[in-house]
Amino acid sequence: MSSLLERKRKAVIVGAGPVGCLAALALAKHGWNVEIYEGRPDLRLPSSKVASQQRSINLAISHRGITALEAVNPAAARRFLQDAIPMRGRMIHTLSGELDSQTYDRDRQCINSIDRALLNEGLLDEASASSDVQILFNHKVTAVDFDHKFITVQDNTMDYSQEYIKDEYIELKMPAGRNVDGQPVFLLDPHHLHIWPRHSFMLIALPNKDRSFTCTLFAPISVLDGLRTPEAIISWFHRYFPDALRAIGEKVLVNDFMKNPRCPLICTKSSPYHYKDRAILLGDAAHSMVPFYGQGLNCGLEDVRVLSALLAQKGVAAATPGDVATSINDVDERLASALSYYSENRHQDLVAICDLAMDNYVEMRHSYQFAQTHLAALAGPT
Numbered sequence: 001m002s003s004l005l006e007r008k009r010k011a012v013i014v015g016a017g018p019v020g021c022l023a024a025l026a027l028a029k030h031g032w033n034v035e036i037y038e039g040r041p042d043l044r045l046p047s048s049k050v051a052s053q054q055r056s057i058n059l060a061i062s063h064r065g066i067t068a069l070e071a072v073n074p075a076a077a078r079r080f081l082q083d084a085i086p087m088r089g090r091m092i093h094t095l096s097g098e099l100d101s102q103t104y105d106r107d108r109q110c111i112n113s114i115d116r117a118l119l120n121e122g123l124l125d126e127a128s129a130s131s132d133v134q135i136l137f138n139h140k141v142t143a144v145d146f147d148h149k150f151i152t153v154q155d156n157t158m159d160y161s162q163e164y165i166k167d168e169y170i171e172l173k174m175p176a177g178r179n180v181d182g183q184p185v186f187l188l189d190p191h192h193l194h195i196w197p198r199h200s201f202m203l204i205a206l207p208n209k210d211r212s213f214t215c216t217l218f219a220p221i222s223v224l225d226g227l228r229t230p231e232a233i234i235s236w237f238h239r240y241f242p243d244a245l246r247a248i249g250e251k252v253l254v255n256d257f258m259k260n261p262r263c264p265l266i267c268t269k270s271s272p273y274h275y276k277d278r279a280i281l282l283g284d285a286a287h288s289m290v291p292f293y294g295q296g297l298n299c300g301l302e303d304v305r306v307l308s309a310l311l312a313q314k315g316v317a318a319a320t321p322g323d324v325a326t327s328i329n330d331v332d333e334r335l336a337s338a339l340s341y342y343s344e345n346r347h348q349d350l351v352a353i354c355d356l357a358m359d360n361y362v363e364m365r366h367s368y369q370f371a372q373t374h375l376a377a378l379a380g381p382t
């Protein structure tokens with residue numbers, strides 16, 4: 001009995017996204033031995049960078065995500081934040097080009113634009129550096145038998161309830177401008193999240209460190225289907241986003257629009273999140289949400305913080321070498337109890353934030369009454 005307990009507990013994580021990596025680091029901190037199976041190649045390899053179709057270039061990380069990163073690895077959290085650009089408010093762009101800055105917080109709290117790949121790569125570096133974490137890339141998990149602790153891996157799909165919304169998104173680059181000395185400059189205020197609300201669709205832009213912006217156009221599939229030619233794309237942008245079109249430039253716009261993938265928006269809800277003492281779903285696997293609240297990843301990182309605290313609280317982490325007074329069954333029971341508690345108590349919060357994210361799409365698209373007024377004027381009398 002004691003020799004079993006002297007071996008480290010082993011955890012298998014499916015997916016080396018940011019949440020999987022942070023979970024691996026948290027479990028390793030609790031004394032577990034962790035294997036991560038990732039279906040894709042290592043995204044740090046130059047060949048992966050070219051092929052990679054990450055879901056967005058940058059994303060907003062908030063207090064929720066930062067607290068979770070700090071709880072597991074404060075030094076890494078500080079490093080990530082050094083590369084982030086604080087956005088202190090949102091900037092609404094009306095059709096006529098007026099700007100309305102709306103500060104997020106009186107006390108200057110903000111969200112932070114961070115390069116998604118840098119964050120994921122940083123977390124992969126941290127996980128790879130841990131002697132208790134092994135990452136197997138190009139290993140897609142195709143089946144799991146939780147009762148017999150058996151995983152089937154394909155060297156080189158989990159189907160369940162997912163809702164596709166009727167809109168898709170496409171990413172477009174707004175290149176940096178140049179000042180008189182030829183240095184790159186931001187074409188918009190970098191300390192805002194820029195929004196062009198246009199009722200049934202919208203454009204947003206987040207700043208990047210190289211002084212470009214990544215713009216994301218969210219629109220119904222039927223609208224995007226109508227934008228197939230350079231002429232149609234330019235004329236549509238000219239009509240609805242004239243200031244953004246000037247900043248992006250017609251050539252860049254058409255090139256990105258025709259080349260970049262159109263991506264679906266998926267909303268996942270599941271319950272419970274665990275299976276006995278064997279498995280737990282974290283991050284997007286448990287609760288992918290539409291990105292309009294900017295909280296998908298933040299919530300996934302928070303899952304790790306919450307679970308990690310529960311493992312410590314329920315004494316699961318204590319079952320490491322030397323803890324000979326505890327039987328394996330005791331530890332399995334504590335683990336089952338921690339996972340069950342997580343499922344029951346986390347569900348309400350996750351459902352709430354998924355719903356808030358969906359509601360915020362409506363709010364963001366309509367967030368400036370002028371937009372509607374101008375659209376009505378454009379449409380002419382009915």
Ligand code: FAD
Nearest residue numbers: 015017018019039059060141283284291294295296297298
């Ligand atoms: P992922 O990043 O999806 O990683 C999962 C990993 O698992 C992948 O590498 C995948 O290859 C691997 N995998 C999957 N299945 C298997 C398998 N069977 N076997 C092996 N490996 C597998 N969130 C925010 O907090 N702020 C934002 O501003 C924000 N903006 C967004 C903008 C857009 C346009 C979109 C689409 C999303 C945005 N999000 C944002 C949400 C955020 O991207 C996700 O919540 C986050 O990436 C989830 O991280 P994850 O690690 O759970 O999953």
